[in-house]
Amino acid sequence: MTDNLNKSYMSYVFIWIILLCLTALTVFCSTLQLGHPAIWIALTIATIKGSLVLLFFMHLKDEQSFIKYAFLVALIVLAIFIGLTFFDVLYR
Amino acid sequence: MTMESNHHLNFLAPQPDRSWLGSWIFSTDHKRIGILYLVAISTFFLVGLCLGLLMRLELIAPGGIIMGPQTYNALFTVHGVIMIFLVVIPSIPAVFGNMILPIQLGAKDVFFPRLNLLSWWLYMFGAGVAVISLFTGGGPPDTGWTFYVPFSTMTKSNTTLSVFGVFILGFSGILTGLNFITTVHRLKPSTTPWMKLPLFTWSLYFTAWIQVLVTPILAITLLLIILERVIGLGLFDPTKGGDPLLYQHLFWIYSHPAVYIMILPAMGVISEIVPVFARKPAFGYRAIVFSGFVIATAGSMVWAHHMFVAGISDTAVMVFSFLTFVVAIPSAIKVFNWTATLYKGSIYLGPPLLYALAFIFLFSLGGLQGLILGSAGTDMHVHDTYFVVGHFHYVVFGGAIFGFFAALHYWLPKMFGRLYNYEWATAALFLKFIGFNLLYFTMLIMGVQGMPRRYYDYLPEFQNLQVISTVGSWILAAGIIMMVINLFYGMRYGEKAGDNPWGGATLEWTVSSPPPAENFEGEPVLTRSPYDFKDIKAPHAE
Ligand SMILES: [Cu+2]
Numbered sequence: 193m194t195d196n197l198n199k200s201y202m203s204y205v206f207i208w209i210i211l212l213c214l215t216a217l218t219v220f221c222s223t224l225q226l227g228h229p230a231i232w233i234a235l236t237i238a239t240i241k242g243s244l245v246l247l248f249f250m251h252l253k254d255e256q257s258f259i260k261y262a263f264l265v266a267l268i269v270l271a272i273f274i275g276l277t278f279f280d281v282l283y284r
Numbered sequence: 285m286t287m288e289s290n291h292h293l294n295f296l297a298p299q300p301d302r303s304w305l306g307s308w309i310f311s312t313d314h315k316r317i318g319i320l321y322l323v324a325i326s327t328f329f330l331v332g333l334c335l336g337l338l339m340r341l342e343l344i345a346p347g348g349i350i351m352g353p354q355t356y357n358a359l360f361t362v363h364g365v366i367m368i369f370l371v372v373i374p375s376i377p378a379v380f381g382n383m384i385l386p387i388q389l390g391a392k393d394v395f396f397p398r399l400n401l402l403s404w405w406l407y408m409f410g411a412g413v414a415v416i417s418l419f420t421g422g423g424p425p426d427t428g429w430t431f432y433v434p435f436s437t438m439t440k441s442n443t444t445l446s447v448f449g450v451f452i453l454g455f456s457g458i459l460t461g462l463n464f465i466t467t468v469h470r471l472k473p474s475t476t477p478w479m480k481l482p483l484f485t486w487s488l489y490f491t492a493w494i495q496v497l498v499t500p501i502l503a504i505t506l507l508l509i510i511l512e513r514v515i516g517l518g519l520f521d522p523t524k525g526g527d528p529l530l531y532q533h534l535f536w537i538y539s540h541p542a543v544y545i546m547i548l549p550a551m552g553v554i555s556e557i558v559p560v561f562a563r564k565p566a567f568g569y570r571a572i573v574f575s576g577f578v579i580a581t582a583g584s585m586v587w588a589h590h591m592f593v594a595g596i597s598d599t600a601v602m603v604f605s606f607l608t609f610v611v612a613i614p615s616a617i618k619v620f621n622w623t624a625t626l627y628k629g630s631i632y633l634g635p636p637l638l639y640a641l642a643f644i645f646l647f648s649l650g651g652l653q654g655l656i657l658g659s660a661g662t663d664m665h666v667h668d669t670y671f672v673v674g675h676f677h678y679v680v681f682g683g684a685i686f687g688f689f690a691a692l693h694y695w696l697p698k699m700f701g702r703l704y705n706y707e708w709a710t711a712a713l714f715l716k717f718i719g720f721n722l723l724y725f726t727m728l729i730m731g732v733q734g735m736p737r738r739y740y741d742y743l744p745e746f747q748n749l750q751v752i753s754t755v756g757s758w759i760l761a762a763g764i765i766m767m768v769i770n771l772f773y774g775m776r777y778g779e780k781a782g783d784n785p786w787g788g789a790t791l792e793w794t795v796s797s798p799p800p801a802e803n804f805e806g807e808p809v810l811t812r813s814p815y816d817f818k819d820i821k822a823p824h825a826e
Contacts, residue, residue: 258469265493265497266497269497269498269584272584272585273501273537273584276585276588276603276604277533277537279588279597279599279600279603279604280529280533280588280591280596280597280599280600281597282597283597283598283599283600284595284596284597
C-alpha cells in the first residue's frame with residue numbers, strides 16, 4: 193500500500209519536472225525569433241503540457257475509453273478553432 | 285427516499301412533506317425543473333418582447349418620439365441580451381429537454397438530478413446579476429449584445445456587471461449540456477439501439493456537445509472584457525500590442541455555434557411533430573441524424589462570416605464564405621426530409637403541425653438570407669444594415685422560437701394533462717405569422733435600401749416601411765398574447781388530454797398525462813421504432 197503510494201508520488205514529481213522543463217523550453221523558444229513557426233512550437237508544447245496534466249494529475253489515463261475520446265474531441269475542436277483563426281492572422 | 289410513498293402519483297401532485305414553494309425550487313425532478321425554466325424563460329420572453337415593442341414604437345417616425353438616443357442604445361442591448369442569453373439559448377433544451385428527454389429515453393430522471401437543479405439556480409443567479417446591472421452603476425449596458433471592443437472596454441455604462449451575469453449563465457448551459465450527454469450515454473436502456481432513439485433526443489445530444497465545447501470560449505472572452513475594463517490588460521488594445529479583431533474571433537467562435545444551439549433543438553421538435561401528424565415514419569431517419577451531426581461540426585467552423593468587412597485577410601474571407609455555404613447543405617437535407625415525410629402522408633393539420641409548417645417556411649427563408657450574407661460580395665452591401673436584423677429574426681425567432689411554440693402545443697398537454705382550444709391556437713398562429721412577416725420582411729427591404737442597424741433616427745424615405753414594420757410588431761404581439769391566454773386557460777380548464785392526444789409512438793406517449801413522478805415502473809422495453817405508428821390510433825382520426 194505505502195509502496196504504491198510512494199510510487200505514484202514519484203511519478204507525480206517526475207511529471208512535474210517534465211512540465212517545468214517544457215515551460216523552460218517554451219521560454220527558450222520565444223527568444224529565438226523564429227517567426228511564424230514559433231506559434232506552432234508554443235502551441236505544441238502547451239498541448240503536451242495540458243495533456244500531461246489531464247492524463248496524470250487528473251487521472252484521465254485510468255478512465256474508460258469514452259471519456260478519453262471525449263477529451264480527444266475537445267482537443268481536436270480547439271485545434272480547428274485555432275487553425276482556422278490562422279487563415280486570418282497569417283494572411284492579413 | 286421521501287418520494288417512495290407517492291412515486292406512482294403524477295409529478296404535479298402536492299408533496300405534503302414540503303412547503304409548496306420548496307417542493308418546486310428545491311425539486312430535483314426533471315419535469316418540475318423543466319417547468320421552473322418554463323416559468324422563468326416565458327417571463328423573460330415577455331419582458332424582451334415589451335422592450336422590442338418600445339423600440340419599434342420609437343421608430344414609427346423619424347426623430348425622438350418616446351425616448352432619447354442613449355435609452356434607445358440601452359434598449360436594443362438589453363433586448364438582445366435577454367432574448368439571446370436568457371430566452372432563446374436555454375429555451376428548448378432547458379424546458380423541453382428537461383421535461384421530455386429522460387421520458388423519451390426511458391429513464392427515471394437525468395443522470396445528475398442535483399446538478400440539474402444547480403443549473404437552474406445558476407440560471408436564475410446569472411439572470412439576477414444581469415437585471416441588477418440595469419439599475420446600478422453607470423446604467424444599463426449600451427454596447428449591443430455582442431459587447432464589441434473597443435467600445436465595451438470604454439463605455440461608462442454598467443457593462444462589467446452585465447457581462448458577468450452572462451458569464452454565470454454560460455455555466456448553467458455547460459452543466460445542462462454535460463448532464464444531457466451523460467444522461468443519453470448512461471441511462472439509455474441497454475435494449476434500445478442508438479438508431480432507434482427519437483430524433484428530438486438526437487438533436488438535444490448534438491446540441492449538448494456544442495454547448496459543452498464552445499460555451500467555455502464565451503466565458504473566457506467575457507472574462508477578458510472584465511479584465512480589460514478593470515485592470516486594462518490590453519489584449520484587445522492596439523496601443524498596447526493587442527488586436528481588437530481577436531475579440532471578434534473569440535466572440536463569434538462561440539456565437540455562431542450558439543445559433544445552432546438555438547436551432548438544432550427546434551429542428552428536433554419539428555422532426556418529432558411532422559411524422560406523428562403525417563402518420564408516416566420520418567423520411568430518411570439516418571440522414572436527419574447525420575445532418576444534425578454535420579450541422580454541429582461544420583456549424584462550428586464558419587464564425588468569421590460575421591467579420592468580412594472588419595479587416596480580416598482575403599484568404600479567411602474565402603475560406604469562411606465557402607464553409608458557410610457548406611453548412612447550408614445539412615439544413616436543406618432536413619427541410620427536404622420533412623417535406624418528403626409529409627408527401628402522401630395522411631396529414632392532420634393540428635396546431636402543432638401548423639406551427640411546424642410555419643417553422644419550416646420561416647426558417648427556410650431565414651436560411652436562404654444567410655447565404656446572401658455568407659457570400660462576401662453581397663455581404664459588403666448589406667453588412668450592418670436592417671437586412672442582418674431581419675435575417676437574424678427569421679432564423680432565431682421564426683426558427684428557434686416558433687419551434688419552441690410548436691413544442692408548447694405538442695408537449696404541454698402531456699405535461700399538464702389538458703388540451704387547449706385548437707381554433708384559438710390556429711387563429712393565434714395566423715396572427716403571429718402575418719405580424720411576423722410584416723415586421724421583419726420590411727426590415728429586409730430597408731436593409732437592401734441602406735438603412736443601418738442600431739440607428740436611433742432615419743431619413744424620411746424609410747418612414748413608410750418603418751410604420752408597416754411597427755404595425756407588424758403589434759399584430760405579432762397580439763398573436764403571442766392570444767397564444768399565452770389560450771395555453772394558460774387550456775392548462776387549467778381544458779378538456780382532458782388522455783395519454784396520447786396526437787397518436788405519437790415515442791415513449792413519452794406511453795406514460796400517463798401528467799407523467800408519474802418516476803416516469804416508469806422499472807425499465808421500459810422498447811417495442812417499436814419511434815415513428816412506427818402501426819396499431820396506434822390518432823384520436824383526431826375518429
Ligand atoms: Cu454566423
